[in-house]
């Protein structure tokens with residue numbers, strides 16, 4: 091049976107470390123600050139924003155919330171971002187996605203100062219990740235890497251198969267594994283013979299968004315499985331992209347859903363905000 095990689099416990103341990111560093115920084119007169127911008131009333135976005143604010147409060151990070159109505163113009167939003175870029179109390183700016191359709195998401199993300207881009211979505215930060223000199227790394231993939239590190243998985247020379255090629259999970263996690271000297275294969279909806287690709291993997295990272303589409307029988311004996319997928323089935327139950335029970339019979343270690351990658355994402359956001367504040371403290 092596979093070892094269960096406990097994301098909640100790893101996140102809690104990291105948050106303790108963050109709290110300690112925040113206290114040390116406060117003694118130097120610097121309190122990390124995160125601005126959270128929400129446009130519109132999307133219920134899921136509201137939940138995410140309140141979770142982020144609560145995590146800030148728990149870690150002693152100052153958070154400033156900007157709730158704008160759904161009909162806010164792109165110009166007004168860009169004005170707010172310019173103001174936050176110049177605000178010395180703010181180390182990180184997070185614009186909750188998705189934005190209403192009349193706003194150009196790319197333009198907004200590019201308006202955030204790369205030095206405050208704690209989500210790591212600005213093309214400058216994407217470029218730094220690609221060139222192997224990251225400043226801010228996107229939170230979910232960064233959380234995956236921390237989990238692998240905490241589980242003592244050395245990626246050097248390993249075959250990693252990433253299923254999914256989104257800009258927020260698949261592509262950045264593949265780049266991070268490459269930087270850790272893995273041999274990386276990225277699979278997507280046009281990949282031919284996905285079962286064979288997965289069967290060759292020492293580490294499988296699933297970020298698809300289809301409930302249990304990766305079958306337990308595809309997993310190589312002893313492989314490590316990281317399931318990023320969060321899918322609601324039957325109205326309530328959450329399941330991942332991997333057939334969990336069957337995969338447990340083959341894998342050496344696996345993340346559950348819920349309680350795996352999920353708790354790491356917000357923790358890495360706070361971590362990135364702390365790192366930014368530390369750079370401010372250094373001047």
Ligand code: NDP
Nearest residue numbers: 230254255256259278279297298299318319320351352355
């Ligand atoms: P996207 O929808 O942006 O990307 C999904 C990817 O899966 C695409 O690259 C797509 O390929 C690929 N795909 C779709 N169908 C197949 C298939 N049959 N075989 C192989 N690949 C396929 O999703 P995200 O990356 O944003 O999210 C992925 C999952 O992770 C979701 O369940 C999401 O909820 C979850 N998630 C969890 C987070 C957390 O904090 N735990 C944070 C972010 C996401 P193609 O490019 O060809 O279309």
